[in-house]
Amino acid sequence: MAGKPKVSTQSVDATGVMAAPPRTSEWRRFSRIFFGRKLYLIGFIIVVIIILTAIFAPVIAPYDPLHNDLENRLQMPSTDHWLGTDQLGRDMLSRIIYGTQISLLIGFSAVFASAIIGALMGLAAAHYGGWVFTVIMRLTDVLMALPSIILMMLIAGMLKGGGIWIVVFALGFGGIPGMCRMMCGQALSVKENDYVMAARAVGMSNWRTMLTQIFPNAFPPLIVGLTMAIGGVVLGEAGLSFLGIGVQAPTPSWGNMIMDGQRFIMTNPMLSLIPGVAIMLLVFGFNMVGDGIRDAIDPRLRGVL
Amino acid sequence: MTTYIIRRTLLGLMTLILVTMMVFLLVRLLPGDPVMRYMAAFVGTSTGQNNIMTPEQHDAMMTKLGLDKPIPTQYWEWISKVIRGDLGESLVIQQPISGLIKDVLPRTAYIGVLMFIFGTLGGILVGIYCALRRGTWLDNTLTTIANIGMTIPVFWLGLMLIYVFSYKLGWFPMFGWVAPWDNFWKSCTYVILPIASVSLGGIAGMARLTRSCMLEVMGKEYVRTAWAKGLRERVIVVRHQLKNAMIPVVTALGGTLGMILGGSVFIETVFSIPGMGRLMTQAIFDYDYQIVQATTLIFGGIVIFSNLLVDIAWGWLDPRIRYS
Amino acid sequence: MVLLDVQNIKTYFHTEYGLVKAADGVSFQVNRGEIIGLVGESGCGKSVSILSVMQLITSPPGEKAGGKVIFEGKDLLQYTANGPEMRAIRGSKITMIFQEPMTSLNPVLTIARQLTETLELHLDMDKGAARERAIELLKMVGVPDASRRIDDYPHQFSGGMRQRVMIAMALSCNPMIIFADEPTTAVDVTTQAQLLELMKDLVTRLDTSLVIVTHNLGVVARYAERIYVMYAGRIIESGLSEVIFNHPRHPYTVGLLNSVPKLGEKHGERKLIPIYGIPPNLINMPPTCAFLPRCTEKIGRCAKEPWPELRSVGKDHYISCYVDIKGK
Numbered sequence: 001m002a003g004k005p006k007v008s009t010q011s012v013d014a015t016g017v018m019a020a021p022p023r024t025s026e027w028r029r030f031s032r033i034f035f036g037r038k039l040y041l042i043g044f045i046i047v048v049i050i051i052l053t054a055i056f057a058p059v060i061a062p063y064d065p066l067h068n069d070l071e072n073r074l075q076m077p078s079t080d081h082w083l084g085t086d087q088l089g090r091d092m093l094s095r096i097i098y099g100t101q102i103s104l105l106i107g108f109s110a111v112f113a114s115a116i117i118g119a120l121m122g123l124a125a126a127h128y129g130g131w132v133f134t135v136i137m138r139l140t141d142v143l144m145a146l147p148s149i150i151l152m153m154l155i156a157g158m159l160k161g162g163g164i165w166i167v168v169f170a171l172g173f174g175g176i177p178g179m180c181r182m183m184c185g186q187a188l189s190v191k192e193n194d195y196v197m198a199a200r201a202v203g204m205s206n207w208r209t210m211l212t213q214i215f216p217n218a219f220p221p222l223i224v225g226l227t228m229a230i231g232g233v234v235l236g237e238a239g240l241s242f243l244g245i246g247v248q249a250p251t252p253s254w255g256n257m258i259m260d261g262q263r264f265i266m267t268n269p270m271l272s273l274i275p276g277v278a279i280m281l282l283v284f285g286f287n288m289v290g291d292g293i294r295d296a297i298d299p300r301l302r303g304v305l
Numbered sequence: 306m307t308t309y310i311i312r313r314t315l316l317g318l319m320t321l322i323l324v325t326m327m328v329f330l331l332v333r334l335l336p337g338d339p340v341m342r343y344m345a346a347f348v349g350t351s352t353g354q355n356n357i358m359t360p361e362q363h364d365a366m367m368t369k370l371g372l373d374k375p376i377p378t379q380y381w382e383w384i385s386k387v388i389r390g391d392l393g394e395s396l397v398i399q400q401p402i403s404g405l406i407k408d409v410l411p412r413t414a415y416i417g418v419l420m421f422i423f424g425t426l427g428g429i430l431v432g433i434y435c436a437l438r439r440g441t442w443l444d445n446t447l448t449t450i451a452n453i454g455m456t457i458p459v460f461w462l463g464l465m466l467i468y469v470f471s472y473k474l475g476w477f478p479m480f481g482w483v484a485p486w487d488n489f490w491k492s493c494t495y496v497i498l499p500i501a502s503v504s505l506g507g508i509a510g511m512a513r514l515t516r517s518c519m520l521e522v523m524g525k526e527y528v529r530t531a532w533a534k535g536l537r538e539r540v541i542v543v544r545h546q547l548k549n550a551m552i553p554v555v556t557a558l559g560g561t562l563g564m565i566l567g568g569s570v571f572i573e574t575v576f577s578i579p580g581m582g583r584l585m586t587q588a589i590f591d592y593d594y595q596i597v598q599a600t601t602l603i604f605g606g607i608v609i610f611s612n613l614l615v616d617i618a619w620g621w622l623d624p625r626i627r628y629s
Numbered sequence: 630m631v632l633l634d635v636q637n638i639k640t641y642f643h644t645e646y647g648l649v650k651a652a653d654g655v656s657f658q659v660n661r662g663e664i665i666g667l668v669g670e671s672g673c674g675k676s677v678s679i680l681s682v683m684q685l686i687t688s689p690p691g692e693k694a695g696g697k698v699i700f701e702g703k704d705l706l707q708y709t710a711n712g713p714e715m716r717a718i719r720g721s722k723i724t725m726i727f728q729e730p731m732t733s734l735n736p737v738l739t740i741a742r743q744l745t746e747t748l749e750l751h752l753d754m755d756k757g758a759a760r761e762r763a764i765e766l767l768k769m770v771g772v773p774d775a776s777r778r779i780d781d782y783p784h785q786f787s788g789g790m791r792q793r794v795m796i797a798m799a800l801s802c803n804p805m806i807i808f809a810d811e812p813t814t815a816v817d818v819t820t821q822a823q824l825l826e827l828m829k830d831l832v833t834r835l836d837t838s839l840v841i842v843t844h845n846l847g848v849v850a851r852y853a854e855r856i857y858v859m860y861a862g863r864i865i866e867s868g869l870s871e872v873i874f875n876h877p878r879h880p881y882t883v884g885l886l887n888s889v890p891k892l893g894e895k896h897g898e899r900k901l902i903p904i905y906g907i908p909p910n911l912i913n914m915p916p917t918c919a920f921l922p923r924c925t926e927k928i929g930r931c932a933k934e935p936w937p938e939l940r941s942v943g944k945d946h947y948i949s950c951y952v953d954i955k956g957k
Contacts, residue, residue, distance in 0.1 A: 032645075039452075141316075142323045145605045145612075149567030150585075154331060154601065157589035231456065238458050239571055243586060258461055262575075269468050276461035283456035526732040532685055533727075534747050534798070535720030538711060544746075548737045624737060624782040 033296040040295075043288020050282055054100040063091035065098040065252050074268045084270050087260060092270070095252035096278050102253045103282060106164065106237050107230045110171035115226055117172075118179025123218075125180070126187035127210050136184075140177035148174035152236055156245040167246050171233050182225050186218035193217070220297055227290035231283035238279050254279050306627050309620045317613040324605040325387070329380050332594050383598070392599040395588075402599045405584065410603070413569060413580035415485060419500050420565045424507020425558060431508065432515025433550075437542065439520065448516065454509030459568040463502040463575040470498060480577035499576045503568040507561055514557055518550040525549070552623050559615040563608055632805055632838055633659040633682070633723075638696030638706070640674075640681045643689060647912035651677040653862035654696070656939075659806055659838050664829065666849030666870070667842045669859035672908055675842045678859070679808045683719055684710040721751035721802040728811035730791035734783040740767075740794055741779045744801060751802045766797040771827060789820035796828060806838045813848065825852055846889055850874055855945075858882050861909050861919035864939065868946035879948045880926045918950075926952045 035041050053060060062082075069089030077084045083092035125136040143151070155170035190196065191214060199213045240246030241255025249256060254275035261271030374382075386393060392402040431451070435444040471479040477494045485492040522528065523546060531545045570582030577583075581600055588596035620626050635657050642649040652674045659665060667675045680686050682698050684705065698705040700718070708714040719725075727733040735743060744763035748754045754762065760779075767775035770793040783791055792812065799807050809828065813821040829852055832839045841853060849856055849870065856873045858866040858881065866879040877883045884904040906923035916935045921927060930951045939947040 039449075138320070138323065141320050142327055145320055145324045145609050146601065147563035147567040147604065147608060149564075150570065150601065150604055153570070153586070153589060154597070158332070158592075235456075235458055239460060242458075242460050242571070243574065245589070255458075258458070258464070262464060265464060265468055266472055269465075272461065272464050276458060276465070279458050279461070280453070280456040284453060287452065287455065526727065526729060527735040529685060530725075530727060530733045530795075530798075531735070532711070533683060533719055533725040534750075535716040535718070536746065536750065537716065540746075544738070544742075545735050549735070552737075622737065625784050 030296045034292045037292065037295070040288050040292030043285045043292065046281055046285030047289055050100050050285065051104065053097055054104045057097050057101055061091075061094040061097040063094040065090060065094040066250050067091075074264060074271070076268065076270065083274055084268065086257070086271050087264055092257075092274055095257060096254070096274060099252045099254045099257065099275065099278065100282075102164075102247055102251065103234050103237065103279075106168055106171065106247075107234045109168045110175065110233045110237075111226055111229045113168065113172035114175030114179050114229070115222075118176045119183045119215075119222070121176070121180040122183025122185075123187055123210055123215060126184045126191060127206065127214065133184075136180065140180050143174075143177040148178075149236060149239060152240060153243070153245065156240050157243075160245050164247060164251075167237060167240060170240070171236050174236070175229055175233065178229070179222075179225070182222055183218065186221060187214050190214050190218045221294075223297075224290045224294040227286050227293065231286045231290075234279060234282055234286075238275075306620060309627060310617055313613055313616045313620075317609050321606060321609050324609070325384060325602055326380065328598055328601045328605070329383065330376075332598055333376060333379075387599075387602070392602075393595045395593055395596050398593070398596075402596055405596070406581065406599065406603065409579060409581045409584050412482060412484065412578065413573070413582055416496055416500055416572075416578070416580070417565060417569050419496070420503045420507065420569065421562060423500065423504040424565060425511050425561060427504065428508040428511020429515045429551075429554065431512040432554075433519055433542075433547070435512065435516045436519030436523065447512065451509040451512045454505050455513070457506065459502055459506060460571040460575050462505065463499065463572055466498045466502055467575070480575075482576075482578045482580075495576075495578075499569075499572045499578060502572055502575075503565055506568065507565055510564070511554070511557070511561060515550070515554050518553050519546065522546045522550040548622060552619065555615060555618050555622060558618075559608070559612040562611045566604060566607065630661050631658050632661050632700070634697075634699040635659075635678075635682055636697040636699065638678065638681050638698065639694040640677050640686055641692050641694045643692065644912075649911045650862050650914065651911060652681060653914075655859070655862070655864055656696075657857050657864065657867070659840060661805075662832075662836045662838060663854050664832065664839045664841065664852055666853030666856045667840060667859065668844065668846065668849055668856060670844055670908060672911070673859045674862040675859050676810050679725070679810060679840065679842055683723060683725060683808070684708070684715050685719075685725075686710075717751075720747045722804055723806045723808070724799040724802070724804040726792075726795045726799045726807065726809040726812050729815050730788055730795055731783075731815070733795060734791055736783055739780050739782055740786075744779070744794070744798055747798065747801050762801070763797075766801055767794070769800070769831070770794070770797045771823075772797075788816050789824065792816060792820075792824055793827070796824070796831070800831060800835065800837070803835065804837055806840065807832065808840045808842065810842045811844070812841065814843070814845070821848075828852075846885065858885075861914065862911060863919070863936070863949065865920070865949045866947065867939070868943070872943065872946050876943075876946075878942050878946065878954060879950050880924045880952065880954065881920050883954065884923075884925075926954050928952055 035044070067090060069085065071089065072081075072085050073087055073089040075081060075085045081091050081093065083096065086092055086095065121136050121140075125133045146154075152170045152174045155173055156167055159166045159170070196209065196213050199209050204213070237246055237253065238255030238258065241253045242259045244256075244259065246255055247253035249260075257275040258272045261269070261273075261275070264271055383393065390403060392406060394401050395405070398405070431447055435447050438444050467479050470476050477498055481495060483492045483495050485496075528541065528545055531541045536545075566582075569580070570586060572578070573580045573583040574586055581603065584596060585600035585604075587593075588600065635655065637654045637656050638652055639650070639654055640652040642651055655674065655678045657665070657667070657678075667678070669675050677686070681693060682705070684693070686693065688710070693706060696706065700723070703714075705715065705718070734740075741760060741763055744766060745754075745756070745759040748759040748762055749756070752759075764775050764779055767779055772778060772790060772793055778786075783794075786794065792815075796812075799809075812828070813824050816824065825848060828839065831837075841849060843849060853870050856868065856870050857864050858873070858879065860881050866873065866877065866882050873882065874886065877886055881904070884902070887902045888904060890901060904923055909919050909922070917933075918924070918931050918936045921931050924931070928951060934951070937949050937951050939949050941947055942953070
């Protein structure tokens with residue numbers, strides 16, 4: 001065939017054979033949908049800003065988030081303190097900035113942990129079937145019988161004061177059954193495909209089939225679930241910190257900042273307002289990114305407006 | 306259909322039993338000496354003036370708390386009492402738990418049911434409307450509001466609503482509780498803000514889900530067949546589309562109830578509503594194991610029961626499930 | 630007499646790649662009591678054409694861009710797609726059978742409900758009468774144990790049975806015309822034969838016209854009286870069935886017939902010659918004949934002048950071609 005034709009012209013080669021319409025690369029298709037919709041783009045930008053803020057917090061934050069300045073407590077936003085100060089005179093802006101670190105750290109760790117464990121369980125259940133499947137499914141049933149927030153409260157509350165990693169553990173634990181179910185469902189439908197049968201026919205071992213054939217194909221839709229889960233975990237952490245069983249003072253977590261602000265809501269509502277808005281932005285950003293990824297990789301949306 | 310229901314019920318019961326075991330173990334397997342934790346609750350009272358105990362006192366306390374027996378025995382004792390309706394006695398508050406539950410459960414149930422109805426019904430209606438009028442200004446606005454609504458922390462929303470409507474505008478009381486069976490209208494002023502706080506998230510999530518389910522169904526071939534038969538839009542929507550679209554929506558109802566229960570736990574703290582959520586939260590702080598066990602059990606039971614109802618509804622809606 | 634006169638309909642689709650002219654000036658006629666075939670390869674616009682006649686094209690992204698559909702003295706395309714006039718005709722006077730019986734029936738409604746709703750709507754029957762008639766219809770299309778199976782759900786039927794139900798639905802209000810869009814493509818060959826015989830038998834008895842849309846030449850050869858051959862959104866040859874099969878005049882039709890085996894031919898008697906190349910991209914088509922790149926009979930004119938209009942080359946035999954090939 002003659003050289004690669006442009007999108008909209010018909011070109012005919014020497015033998016009179018018409019060239020096929022050109023295929024856009026997968027990445028270009030993905031970007032067109034993902035970055036093409038305003039909403040997803042906004043979400044993506046928000047996420048990038050938050051991640052950068054977390055990384056460069058020591059550089060951007062105007063004050064030390066732990067520095068008390070009791071003379072200037074409970075101030076409204078001013079030129080000195082763009083978001084005001086809290087009940088101990090600490091700069092709100094700096095605490096919000098450092099709060100991104102906590103939120104992202106906990107968010108990513110908890111989701112990562114529950115994803116790994118949940119995925120392994122789900123893969124195993126799908127692959128081995130039989131009693132392995134039944135046991136794992138019953139296990140997830142039991143874990144899911146309690147509203148996840150309550151489960152997280154139990155773990156975090158009983159192990160209170162154990163530090164951030166206890167909080168991560170509590171939050172991650174609650175997410176395991178969901179991840180497991182998702183992975184299992186995906187793996188089961190992938191398993192039906194012929195290429196899995198082909199791998200077994202060639203003599204591939206169970207483990208290798210699972211890791212090299214099933215997992216890479218079952219995984220992409222789960223990316224969506226993972227990004228959405230980050231929002232859920234951040235909300236969960238906020239809730240736990242609000243109740244006092246999450247991140248403990250004086251570490252600035254948006255959740256415990258809301259808790260601090262509760263007492264002073266009549267004097268300075270900003271104390272509780274601002275961290276809430278920050279949480280909303282983060283969750284919104286990640287949710288939009290998740291939506292965008294889902295739309296961009298959905299094969300049914302190909303070629304449709 | 307009946308075999309399906311029976312199967313599901315048995316499964317639910319088995320899960321419930323496993324949940325009781327899990328709760329029991331969870332509470333017992335936590336690090337630390339339970340006696341010390343128990344004593345910590347009494348620091349400051351006459352009983353626990355000095356928290357130095359002799360080993361004999363320690364052992365005596367263990368026997369009193371029943372903690373020296375092997376775990377399975379403890380479990381068996383507890384569960385046999387539960388079946389007979391006795392949820393034990395709180396060691397911290399020194400009251401029978403069943404009595405406490407009888408007081409707090411109706412309150413939580415009342416607001417919980419209202420939150421559920423508003424959240425799911427409202428969300429479903431909004432979702433259907435948006436799907437039918439897809440692409441219009443209203444659809445885009447409502448969908449964006451729903452997207453934002455899913456990001457709002459429930460307790461924060463409660464605080465903000467209190468600030469605006471109770472403190473600034475003075476329309477509603479800031480916190481507290483009046484039972485609807487005591488004084489209905491007054492009770493409404495007390496519950497309206499808490500219910501609004503939690504329902505918003507429910508409406509947002511349900512609306513999004515319903516909208517995407519409806520859109521998916523609207524593109525199906527059998528809908529085209531319905532159009533080809535000359536049916537009116539309203540008939541097509543109600544008879545052909547809704548029933549199919551509701552299948553995944555109904556299965557999500559169970560999860561929504563869980564979310565609402567969780568939300569109400571926070572809301573009871575924010576609004577100082579003396580419900581079961583607040584009882585449990587307080588018990589967690591006080592290391593009051595008996596109450597934690599009992600309340601977790603009840604929450605778990607509610608969720609399992611509602612999942613059972615959801616399963617049955619699913620079987621009724623989708624004949625393919627019934628006959629397999 | 631002419632029941633349906635489709636004149637020059639055009640249906641375009643707005644896609645992310647450009648404007649697709651799926652049907653670009655399609656005309657055909659349906660006479661009373663006859664079976665006609667609309668043939669062509671995948672993507673030639675045949676399904677789009679009949680969906681356009683019934684105004685079942687989702688818009689957006691589809692758009693009716695021109696033409697007329699004259700039925701009972703009125704132009705159907707003047708009516709709104711889902712207005713009362715179209716709805717009165719769809720399902721009662723003009724009905725449709727779709728390709729995929731698996732997905733074309735609603736999984737959560739009983740067969741009874743899906744049959745009776747047209748009866749109640751168009752024929753104003755009450756529930757009891759509609760149910761009786763529905764059972765009758767099921768028996769007519771050969772569903773065994775009809776009075777019990779009518780309360781079953783689609784997933785309890787096999788593919789062939791489901792298609793019979795679709796046929797029953799199409800016949801339920803005694804239509805004047807039935808459009809069958811690839812009615813047998815999704816079933817196995819044996820069932821295919823049964824369904825086609827059934828359809829032929831029923832339409833003959835009930836004096837209904839049938840338009841079969843398919844890519845399968847064998848189907849139309851046996852059952853259709855007249856045939857329209859489509860390519861790239863237009864009709865390129867039309868005529869009586871025997872004439873088209875024995876004396877095809879358009880290079881595409883000739884190519885098609887040369888590429889399929891015929892029953893009765895001895896081994897090695899004739900070599901199967903495929904049509905080289907692939908169907909054109911319907912976006913930004915050149916104004917010249919769309920078959921040009923693959924044509925073996927082209928002359929100088931073909932590259933310079935626009936796509937030829939249909940011209941007569943015999944009794945009721947039209948082609949869209951500048952060349953006169955004296956076929957086989």
